[in-house]
Amino acid sequence: MPSPLDLADLPFLREALLELVLLAVTGGVLGAWIVLRRLAFFSHAAGSATFPGLVAADASGVSPTIAGLAVALGYAGGVQRAGRAAGEGGRDHGEATALLLVAALATGVILASDVFESGAAVDRLLFGTLLGLDTADLVLSAVVAVIAAAGAVALGRTWSAVGFDPDGADALGLSAARADLSLLVLVAVAAVAAIPAVGVLLVTAIYVLPAAAARMFTTSIRGLVACALGVALAEGIVGLYLAYWLDVPAGPPVAMLGALVCLVLAAATGRSAA
Amino acid sequence: MSATAVRVEQLAAGYGSEPVLEHVTLEARAGQSVCVLGPNGGGKTTLFRVLLGELEPTAGSVELSGRPAYMAQTERTRLDFPVTALDVALMGTLAAGRWWLPPRRTERDAAAVALERVGLGDRAGVRFGELSGGQRQRALLARALVQDARVLLLDEPLSGVDPASARLINRVFDELRSEGRVLLVASHDVESARSFDLVLCLNRHQVAFGAPAETLNRAALQATYGHELIVLEDGGGTRAVTVQHHEHGH
Amino acid sequence: MEVLDFLVDPLRSGIDRRALLELALVGGFCGALGFWVVTERLAYSAESLSHGLLPGLVLAALAGAPLLLGAAGGALVAAALIAFAARDPRVGPDTGTAVAVTGLVGLGALLALAPESPQRLEELLFGDPLGVTDGDLAAAAVLLVLGGAALVALHRPLSAAAFDAGGAAAVGFRPALLRLVLLVLLAAAVAVAVQGLGTLLVLAVLIGPPLAVRHHARSPARAMLAGAAVAVLAGVVGIEVSFHAHSAAGASVALALCAAAALGSALRPSPGAGRRGAWPRSRRRAQASPGR
Numbered sequence: 001m002p003s004p005l006d007l008a009d010l011p012f013l014r015e016a017l018l019e020l021v022l023l024a025v026t027g028g029v030l031g032a033w034i035v036l037r038r039l040a041f042f043s044h045a046a047g048s049a050t051f052p053g054l055v056a057a058d059a060s061g062v063s064p065t066i067a068g069l070a071v072a073l074g075y076a077g078g079v080q081r082a083g084r085a086a087g088e089g090g091r092d093h094g095e096a097t098a099l100l101l102v103a104a105l106a107t108g109v110i111l112a113s114d115v116f117e118s119g120a121a122v123d124r125l126l127f128g129t130l131l132g133l134d135t136a137d138l139v140l141s142a143v144v145a146v147i148a149a150a151g152a153v154a155l156g157r158t159w160s161a162v163g164f165d166p167d168g169a170d171a172l173g174l175s176a177a178r179a180d181l182s183l184l185v186l187v188a189v190a191a192v193a194a195i196p197a198v199g200v201l202l203v204t205a206i207y208v209l210p211a212a213a214a215r216m217f218t219t220s221i222r223g224l225v226a227c228a229l230g231v232a233l234a235e236g237i238v239g240l241y242l243a244y245w246l247d248v249p250a251g252p253p254v255a256m257l258g259a260l261v262c263l264v265l266a267a268a269t270g271r272s273a274a
Numbered sequence: 275m276s277a278t279a280v281r282v283e284q285l286a287a288g289y290g291s292e293p294v295l296e297h298v299t300l301e302a303r304a305g306q307s308v309c310v311l312g313p314n315g316g317g318k319t320t321l322f323r324v325l326l327g328e329l330e331p332t333a334g335s336v337e338l339s340g341r342p343a344y345m346a347q348t349e350r351t352r353l354d355f356p357v358t359a360l361d362v363a364l365m366g367t368l369a370a371g372r373w374w375l376p377p378r379r380t381e382r383d384a385a386a387v388a389l390e391r392v393g394l395g396d397r398a399g400v401r402f403g404e405l406s407g408g409q410r411q412r413a414l415l416a417r418a419l420v421q422d423a424r425v426l427l428l429d430e431p432l433s434g435v436d437p438a439s440a441r442l443i444n445r446v447f448d449e450l451r452s453e454g455r456v457l458l459v460a461s462h463d464v465e466s467a468r469s470f471d472l473v474l475c476l477n478r479h480q481v482a483f484g485a486p487a488e489t490l491n492r493a494a495l496q497a498t499y500g501h502e503l504i505v506l507e508d509g510g511g512t513r514a515v516t517v518q519h520h521e522h523g524h
Numbered sequence: 525m526e527v528l529d530f531l532v533d534p535l536r537s538g539i540d541r542r543a544l545l546e547l548a549l550v551g552g553f554c555g556a557l558g559f560w561v562v563t564e565r566l567a568y569s570a571e572s573l574s575h576g577l578l579p580g581l582v583l584a585a586l587a588g589a590p591l592l593l594g595a596a597g598g599a600l601v602a603a604a605l606i607a608f609a610a611r612d613p614r615v616g617p618d619t620g621t622a623v624a625v626t627g628l629v630g631l632g633a634l635l636a637l638a639p640e641s642p643q644r645l646e647e648l649l650f651g652d653p654l655g656v657t658d659g660d661l662a663a664a665a666v667l668l669v670l671g672g673a674a675l676v677a678l679h680r681p682l683s684a685a686a687f688d689a690g691g692a693a694a695v696g697f698r699p700a701l702l703r704l705v706l707l708v709l710l711a712a713a714v715a716v717a718v719q720g721l722g723t724l725l726v727l728a729v730l731i732g733p734p735l736a737v738r739h740h741a742r743s744p745a746r747a748m749l750a751g752a753a754v755a756v757l758a759g760v761v762g763i764e765v766s767f768h769a770h771s772a773a774g775a776s777v778a779l780a781l782c783a784a785a786a787l788g789s790a791l792r793p794s795p796g797a798g799r800r801g802a803w804p805r806s807r808r809r810a811q812a813s814p815g816r
Contacts, residue, residue: 035615040622041568095567095731096789102728103782109650109775119646126649127633201724202633204626212615212623252634259627266612328693344694351688355563356743365684369695374677402687417691427694 002245007237013244015138016130019197020236020250022141023206026190027236028229030148031211032221033156035228037163039187040208042079047191047203048101049075051108054125054200059115065140068195072188080181128199128251130243137196144186144193151186152225155179160221198251205251209258210235216265235261277303278337279424279456280325285334287317287324293332294320296479302472304424304454307447309467309486312476313499318460321476322427325458339456341369343423347430348410353403359413360398363388366420381420388416393442408439415443419450426450428459432466464495464515534767542661543653543720547759547777549664550717553671555733555755556748557713560675560706562734563686563744567727569606569707572625574714574726576602578632581648581718586641591648592663595715602628603711651722651774653763660719667716671709675748678705683744725778729755732781736788758784 007013034043050068057067079097112122124132152159158179191203198205214227239254246253278301285298295317302308312318323329325336326344343366363385364377377385389398392412397405402413411431418426432440447457459470467473473489475481475498482489482498495503504515534540561570580598584591605628609620636645647655675682681702685692689699710730717726733751741747762777769776 035619038616038618040619044622044626094565095562095735098567098571098727099731099735099782099785102725102732102778105650105724106728106775106778106782109646110771110779113770113772123637123645127637202626202630204622205630208619208622209626212619215615215619246634247639248634248637252630252637255626255630256634259623259630262623263609263627266609323690323693326690326694328690341696342694344691346688346690350690352686355683355687356741356747357683357687361683361743362687365680365687365691366695368680368684368692368697373680373697377680414691421695 004241006244007241012131012133013240015133016197016240016250017237019133019138019141020206020240020254021233022138022145023194023197024210024232024236025145025229026141026148026193027206027210027232029145029152029225030187030190031207031228031232032214032224033152033159033183034187034208035211035215036221036224037159037183039184040204042184043187043191043207044201044204045097045101046072046075046188047195047200049104050192050195051125051200052104052111054195055108055111055115055122058121059111063136065136065192068192069189072192073185076181076184076188080184124199124249125195126199126201128195128197128202128249130240130250133196137193141193141197144190148186148190151182155182156221159183198254199249202251202255205239205255205258206232206236209255209262213258213262213265216262216269231261279304279306279339280308280458281335281337282325283335285321285324285331285336287320287329287331289320289329294478295324295476298334298474298476298480300472300474300480300483302456302458304456305451306471307451307457307459308472308474309470310458310460310474310476311462311464311467311498312460316477316498318476319429322429322458322460325425325427339424341421341423342425342427343369343418343421345411345414345418345426345428345431347433348407348414350429351402351410351414355402357402358399359389359394359402359405359409359416360385362402362413363398363416363420366417369421369423384420384422385416388419389413391419392416392446393439406436406439408435411435412439412443415446419446423455425456425458428457430460430462433462464490464499530768531764534763537767539654540763540767542656543773544760544763546653546656546661546664546720547763548756549661549668550713550720551729551733551755551759552752553664553668554713554717554729555751555753556675557671557709558730558732558734558751558755559744559748560682560686561710561730562738564703564706566706566710567731568621570710570714570730571727572606572621573599573602573711574718574723575625576606576628577715577718578629578648578723579635580632581723582632582635582641582645585644585648586635590657590659591719592659592715595718596712598628599711599715603707647722648718649722649724650772651718651720651725651778653720653773653777656719660716663716667712671712674705674709678702679745682706686744721774721778725774728778728781732758732785735785739788739792754784754788755781 007017034040050071053067053071054064057064116122162180190207194203194206210232211224211228213231214224218224218227235254235257239257240250242253243250280302282298282300286293286296288294298321310318310321320329324331325338325342364381367377367381367384386398389395392415394409394412394416397409402410405413415431431443450457461467467490468486470486472484473486474483475489475494477498482494506515561567577595577598580594580601581591584594605624606621609624610617612620635641681692681697684695685697685699685702692699714726717729721729733754734747736754737747737750741750758780759777762780763773765771766773766776
């Protein structure tokens, strides 16, 4: 078993550690809102939908970050418009969304067989990487963390009001609609920031699972944010260590750890519906 | 066959820790009609669900002559499911068993006859969602008729129905009673309750049960409907009207 | 004739012939079952099941056991975990399911990416119709026959319950039991279909065909038959494209299914005729609420 201190000593691991810490901050702050506003599927979908864009970016030399952001923002806008059209938070479009995701993944695979020689590159996009993180990724994660924190402070009350009473939110006016769109946009951008480290498929590992675990023992929003932050940090660091030890990308260990923690906490604080 | 078709003793039922229905006791004989009055949330639909066997009671007992037929409120049906009026009527034949086979000739005939009886003979092939409100209610009545049950549970059969359909439906009710069947009709309409044999007033617990003359007094109605009750003083006497709340979807 | 040759070429290859057969059998059943998946709003369950069985698949691949076994076992475990997680009232089904599925996918990926594992993750994720074994074909045939028989036998009760759960209960069917039967059929379909389409893409064969036909079918039976036909056709198109363009087979089929859904939705009949067609629109029914 390698020494945990390697996380601080080895340069590439230091970068990975910093990345996961930054993502954990977002995971705590935004994650609380993702769980409260039932955006888990949306955050997963936003991540997965960028897959073909990222493959194409790799092929054409465009920055994957830009490509990913473009797709994710488009997705967020589309979901919000569809949601307002359906009038029910877009639940009527659940099947169309799911099919869109499948199409995105399938397109990515088809492109990938032309673009990539080995499956390893696809795995990197799907599940993240320890070694391939660069400064641009760190910068994006830092920026997202700052914006997420600022956004939550400024718009948290509106996000809460809209979540509590979506129909009544219309009465709150345009500012509420814009606040809601900004939440979706923020989640979509955050998803893109997480992709280099945890991959397209496991964005929820750092954004949803810690907050879900926190939800098991706290109900106040502040408590939720604080606990989600703590859990995300712990899971990120331990997950990174496991990834280093087992020589796998960071996404899978963080995901498994997150789910286990949720399960244990759910059973321990056992108030599941009969 | 005993003359008592429905007997309920001290029934209680609920969906969780809170009982929605308590202390319900009633008895109805062949050929009688019972009007179940009560506000929304008062337990009318819950009572029906228990009688249908859909919900287990938490206390008390239920005795029924055979499996009851059920006429739902159209709000509980799916308007966009692609079935015709005839298909809906045919659903009643599922009670007779052999559901894994397609409907037999006799079953199709019975469904067609039921549709004729409710005046939908010429609309048998029309999509359910395209029928008018009154026609939909009649199609659901046809489904209940096809079952040929001794006891019929009818959940607000006349709500949102045009006068012509209402007359037709009431005529069918009279026929059913003369055939010796028992009708339990959940309703909002206090005035129409006077024409029933028996009235059950429900507001989460049983307020009153008996002949209309005894039960439809001010005290009982007040206890049942509370602030939903409006009493109008006419020249000839008083009439009671209730404020109806229709919750469409949730 | 050149065009005919062009179309028939895949059939000359034994591998593609088997792939076509597999997709026809699987597509036939899933395209029909898909009607109930969409009607009963089981798409999220279907997606979660298909993603969640990944660890089962990987374990089977590592152990050299038939993938079908791994898929079936994985589906059972996933179903149980998802049911447990989704029921927690503190986070709701959306988050609960996400927790269960994310954990399972993470576990599957972990097992597959650990250096000792044979690199088959792509196949398991995106399917490999060209790698179909005799066992897979047999399983697909059994699924079609038994599953199809179940759908036929249960047709009337399922329709009655979808139309009006209370009315179905009144004539002696328990809607909860019917739903459970649907979930079992769904799990079986997913477990078999995963060989060809992979955990990430298998959803396409379950909801693509029903979405393609929903504005055009006039009855549940016709919707199911049309769905089956669309699924088989998309399978053929996918294999043809994959053969001639050398693209990944599973992904090509999945794209064909998505294209069918998009096409079918776009080709809505005109509003005059269309009121008949629109299903399932927003569910206008009061959920059976306590009291009232």
